[in-house]
Amino acid sequence: MTCAIIDYGSGNLHSAEKSFQRMRREAGGPEIIVTADPEVVRKADRIVLPGVGAFADCQAGLMAAQGMVEVLRERVDAGTPFMGICVGMQLLATVGREFGETPGLDWIPGAVTALTPSDPALKVPHMGWNELHIDQPHAIFDGVQAGAHAYFVHSFHLTPDNMAHRLAHVDYGTEVTAAVGRDNIIGLQFHPEKSQRTGLDVIGNFLNWTP
Template sequence: MNRLQVAIVDYGMGNLRSVANAFKAVAPDTTVAVTSDPAQIAQAERVVFPGQGAMPDCIRELDARSLRQAVMDATQQKPFLGICIGLQMLFQHSEEGNVPGLGVYAGEVKRFPQAKMVDVHGEKLKVPHMGWSQVHQTQPHALWQEIPDQARFYYVHSYYVVPDETALTAATTAYPFDFTGAIARDNVFAVQFHPEKSASAGLQLLRNFVNWKP
């Protein structure tokens, strides 16, 4: 049996099938599986942790399925892509439900502050931040290959990460202030936006992940 090349972590939340279908579209010869089996995740060449929903639910379901250690090991050992909640859960603590994350990186997950959610015309901005926004690449990375700076990606979120270490940030987006849209460190790349919903730019990022050799 061929070794699993991309494991998409199934913890009972998120749009897992659309992520899997996007990978199959950009890399039809790649073996992709949505799985909740820790052993299969451990054996996979690459791991993707997608998600949408609330951080407390994410952490609870991760532990209920005995997936925490497999995900932690993947962040240390192999190409790892976090999407949305898959970015947020890498940090120490979230204001959403006042819960600890996995603590891979130092930093907080914060809610968009209502008092600051005003555009340049004085109009109130909605929370959640939902729709297409430009992503400013703040450091070069293999996953940005063939994606122009300021390309638009699709966001749906009310919370954003604030890393203690600014060097972790690989991209920012303004809504209305700059927040971290992506992080990168060694074998880990994680994004707040949804590449699987982001048309050609998002598909290119997934294609780059399949070919990435950190």
């Protein structure tokens, strides 16, 4: 069994791989492979899509990886567990509205828009630790304690059309989506690889999750 972390030129791959490898040792699960090869992704039992930077740049990088989007759609449609992280989570939306409009994968219908905290003292980007509020019980949060904190770095956020797809949020002058999901798809706005025990527990849950 393998978990493929996709290398498409965007994402903190070293830190992500290190955290996934650690949780594989602690909690078991599939072999961790960082890959840019769609055929490796096609054979994977779990898929992780990281992302750092602007929505349009990440989408362009993903589209430029020949055959990757087609394989992702094929595997997700087949029920393969999938996790998007940070901009990798935002790409699950219908559209990103950062420097114009850029279509997303449309797996979690909704839009990615600029953070606009109601309190002018709150700076953008939203950077640092924030308390998770779980909206929908999900196996991905098994063992995560109430009031757990996660680490965020972002200026845009995904608002799902169907709030049943919002699994968790944080407060930052407004409610900001922290996690989304449906069926075999999970998206995390926070960085689990930077979120200490909370993030490691989420990674371990994903590696052993059966949707």
